[in-house]
Amino acid sequence: MIDKIFLNMTRTSALLILFIVAWIFVVLFNESTEAMQAFGLDFITKDEWAPNLDKFGAYAAIFGSVASTFLAMLLAIPIAIGVAIFLSEIAHDKIKGFFGVSVELLAAIPSVIYGMWGLFFFVPILRDIFGGMGIGLLAAGIVLAIMILPFMAAVTRDAMNTTPDILKESAYALGGTQWDVIKDVIIPYAKAGIIGSLILALGRAIGETMAVTFVMGNVHHTPNSIMDPTTSIPVTLANEFTEADSSLYFSSLFGLALTLLIMSFVVIAIAKFYFLRKVRKA
Amino acid sequence: MTAVQKRILINKLALGFSTFSAVIALGFLFWILGVLMMKGIDALNWNIFIYEGSPPGYEDSGLKHALIGQLILVGLATLIGVPLGIMAGTYLSEYGKNSKLAHTIRDISDIMMSAPSIVIGAFVYAIIVMPMGHFSAWAGAIALAIIMIPIILRTTDDMLQLVPGTLREAAFALGAPKYKVIIDVVYRGAKAGILTGVLLGVARVAGETAPLLFTSFNDNFFTTDLNAAMPSLTVTMFNYAISPYDDWQQLGWAAAFILSMFILGLNIVGRLILLAGKRK
Amino acid sequence: MASIIDIKEECALQVRNFDFTYKGAPAPSLKKVTMPIAKHAVTALIGPSGCGKTTLLRAFNRMHDLYPGNKYEGEIEFEGRNILDPKEDLIHLRTKIGMIFQKPTAFPMSIFDNVAYGMRLQGIKNKTELNDRVEKALQDAALWKEVSDRLKNDANGLSGGQQQRLCIARAIAVEPEVLLFDEPTSALDPISTQGIEKLVIELKERVSIIIVTHNMQQAARVSDYTGFMYLGDLIELGHTEELFVTPKEKLTQEYITGKFG
Ligand SMILES: Nc1ncnc2c1ncn2[C@@H]1O[C@H](COP(=O)(O)OP(=O)(O)O)[C@@H](O)[C@H]1O
Ligand SMILES: [Mg+2]
Numbered sequence: 137m138i139d140k141i142f143l144n145m146t147r148t149s150a151l152l153i154l155f156i157v158a159w160i161f162v163v164l165f166n167e168s169t170e171a172m173q174a175f176g177l178d179f180i181t182k183d184e185w186a187p188n189l190d191k192f193g194a195y196a197a198i199f200g201s202v203a204s205t206f207l208a209m210l211l212a213i214p215i216a217i218g219v220a221i222f223l224s225e226i227a228h229d230k231i232k233g234f235f236g237v238s239v240e241l242l243a244a245i246p247s248v249i250y251g252m253w254g255l256f257f258f259v260p261i262l263r264d265i266f267g268g269m270g271i272g273l274l275a276a277g278i279v280l281a282i283m284i285l286p287f288m289a290a291v292t293r294d295a296m297n298t299t300p301d302i303l304k305e306s307a308y309a310l311g312g313t314q315w316d317v318i319k320d321v322i323i324p325y326a327k328a329g330i331i332g333s334l335i336l337a338l339g340r341a342i343g344e345t346m347a348v349t350f351v352m353g354n355v356h357h358t359p360n361s362i363m364d365p366t367t368s369i370p371v372t373l374a375n376e377f378t379e380a381d382s383s384l385y386f387s388s389l390f391g392l393a394l395t396l397l398i399m400s401f402v403v404i405a406i407a408k409f410y411f412l413r414k415v416r417k418a
Numbered sequence: 419m420t421a422v423q424k425r426i427l428i429n430k431l432a433l434g435f436s437t438f439s440a441v442i443a444l445g446f447l448f449w450i451l452g453v454l455m456m457k458g459i460d461a462l463n464w465n466i467f468i469y470e471g472s473p474p475g476y477e478d479s480g481l482k483h484a485l486i487g488q489l490i491l492v493g494l495a496t497l498i499g500v501p502l503g504i505m506a507g508t509y510l511s512e513y514g515k516n517s518k519l520a521h522t523i524r525d526i527s528d529i530m531m532s533a534p535s536i537v538i539g540a541f542v543y544a545i546i547v548m549p550m551g552h553f554s555a556w557a558g559a560i561a562l563a564i565i566m567i568p569i570i571l572r573t574t575d576d577m578l579q580l581v582p583g584t585l586r587e588a589a590f591a592l593g594a595p596k597y598k599v600i601i602d603v604v605y606r607g608a609k610a611g612i613l614t615g616v617l618l619g620v621a622r623v624a625g626e627t628a629p630l631l632f633t634s635f636n637d638n639f640f641t642t643d644l645n646a647a648m649p650s651l652t653v654t655m656f657n658y659a660i661s662p663y664d665d666w667q668q669l670g671w672a673a674a675f676i677l678s679m680f681i682l683g684l685n686i687v688g689r690l691i692l693l694a695g696k697r698k
Numbered sequence: 699m700a701s702i703i704d705i706k707e708e709c710a711l712q713v714r715n716f717d718f719t720y721k722g723a724p725a726p727s728l729k730k731v732t733m734p735i736a737k738h739a740v741t742a743l744i745g746p747s748g749c750g751k752t753t754l755l756r757a758f759n760r761m762h763d764l765y766p767g768n769k770y771e772g773e774i775e776f777e778g779r780n781i782l783d784p785k786e787d788l789i790h791l792r793t794k795i796g797m798i799f800q801k802p803t804a805f806p807m808s809i810f811d812n813v814a815y816g817m818r819l820q821g822i823k824n825k826t827e828l829n830d831r832v833e834k835a836l837q838d839a840a841l842w843k844e845v846s847d848r849l850k851n852d853a854n855g856l857s858g859g860q861q862q863r864l865c866i867a868r869a870i871a872v873e874p875e876v877l878l879f880d881e882p883t884s885a886l887d888p889i890s891t892q893g894i895e896k897l898v899i900e901l902k903e904r905v906s907i908i909i910v911t912h913n914m915q916q917a918a919r920v921s922d923y924t925g926f927m928y929l930g931d932l933i934e935l936g937h938t939e940e941l942f943v944t945p946k947e948k949l950t951q952e953y954i955t956g957k958f959g
Contacts, residue, residue, distance in 0.1 A: 142597035146509035149502045153527050156564060160541045167544050218439025226433055242447045244685050246625030248652055249674050252659045253450045282446050306803035309759055310816040311793040313429035324806040343534025345628035370536045377632045393540040404532045421821020422789060
């Protein structure tokens, strides 16, 4: 009797998660139909975003999301792999422990703080170097890169650490140097795990709001250079959601949210089902 | 240069690059941490805990409203998210096991864990704020709970699976019904792990700003009304930081500092509990 | 009190008064070990678990250096020099003294690339030379027939026994003087074990072999000399038949008759 109730309670809770996910998609889809009907494909291909004219083309925001994430990955990946190599292969035990924990704790710092640092401390430097406002695609890419770096380095290190010691020792026993072992044994061995982790970090970057809201500019304009201010999907949502004054405006914002959700679902699903699944089997 | 000498040189360069990138990365990260410390401690004083928000330029302005609001929001989210997450994790580990349904739920939940949090905010706006016609603490707490559930679910599932099957069998052999075995034996065995999962889950949502922006919104004054907009440290920090006023920006850094210490504290305690549990 | 036989023939290695202490360990794991290793012969190391067999074996190619803080004292002579000298060129040493591990350690690459790995490290790029030497090594490791038609396949698709022979092929491809085996058959089935044992006996024509084993029958089958270790001491080193039939030390006697271990 109680057994049955307990089973039902736990099962309902578990099913709830499926239900919520489905519900999120349904709600976002419903809320965005008005915009979809009004603009069709233009919604994602046009970059005219003019609330006063009730015209909404999300191209600039989508482009900004993709471009800032791409830039962040470009900057973060080599450094994160370097840090991971340092933490798993080079540093001595004490340093390893200290920096390892620091990196993990830094991954827990609220992203809004990275944004504040970017706005007050980093943007002025960019302004001094490149002129202009400092705010824009480059600033967003760099702040995003720094924000995902701890997570990326920690998971890449964890993936590298799965390489069995005797596999590494076998390569040393043939006269390999540390770098030979890293590039010929550790990286190939941990490849699926590393790529999966990097894509997971990409998923985080693409959905990140607070680290970039301050430094991107919120201008619906496809940038001509990386120094131009622009916007991204999360930045647009954060800035405009509470200001929307027409139902088409709202619907367009929900359309953005749906687009972002689909983008991140696809990215994360690729990481999980393609790369990380392989790891689990191995 | 012989092939071996060349390899030794490349080795030095590559390891040098790795060490260099570690220095760069940690340099940036400690720069950010340093800024947070300096700015935060600088802005810290007793007034912050005594006074609520006030227009820029006033002496007696503080963060009491946001601190309490943050605690209410996170507390409420914990009350909703933790039981649901633990029960769902229990189902996966104890009943669903390797069934197709259980795996589907695990996969979807994992994907949810990385879903953009601002989208969750938009969703809660549509299902709660719009029908109710106003922002509310409930909406914010529910948004945070939705983010928290997959985290708790995952750790509970993992931690329960670590409890050895023989322990369950021993309890069953004594004639205990399944729910009693789970509550008395399995939960007890996984106590430290589940607690750590809860702490990390709480720490994770405590730092969230985006899902609160249009659910609990913000308020410059102290309130305990769960049916009205409620201030939080994160949103307050966001609003103060983009304001042009020096004293508001100061308060923003103070909020950032307090919140970060809270989150780091939870993370450290969580790790220590897990370590202590492993030692035993 | 240890009974160490005097080896008349030429020696591949000479261990003298060798102490080894792991990082942070209160006491040395090897104490004043003195041990000649005969050239072109198989020397087996036996003894109860934890007595220091692996520790000694890994000193010969300075594997312990991968983990900082370990301490060597005494001397191991190889090709006329003390290889415990801090200035010893470890890359060179390890190409001269190869190692096979407890479990097969195929690298995540093709069969061909696995065998060619050590040669490539030495800078051999010539295609024909690589091809010839890979084939020769695989033949010597009795694996050629089984894999000649799928050299480009991932090495991890091979069976455990095949992978272990692949590791042997990889080690002999660089033409070492000494091969170290650390319980090479502990993860293998009896048939594969037989194959590896046969190989060990064949290989001693060209290399000197030291093999650690927990299996006394294996030591008896493959080795010319056997050393019995106990709690970090080398208790006895003798001709294999003599050591098993007429051990000189009481401890050896007790161990081989199964009184402990
Ligand atoms: N990495 C290590 N650090 C500290 N002590 C070790 C380490 N590896 C082995 N030991 C100790 O050294 C002794 C010898 O171990 P080992 O050489 O592995 O024994 P065997 O191979 O004969 O079973 C044991 O007491 C073991 O506990
Ligand atoms: Mg051993």
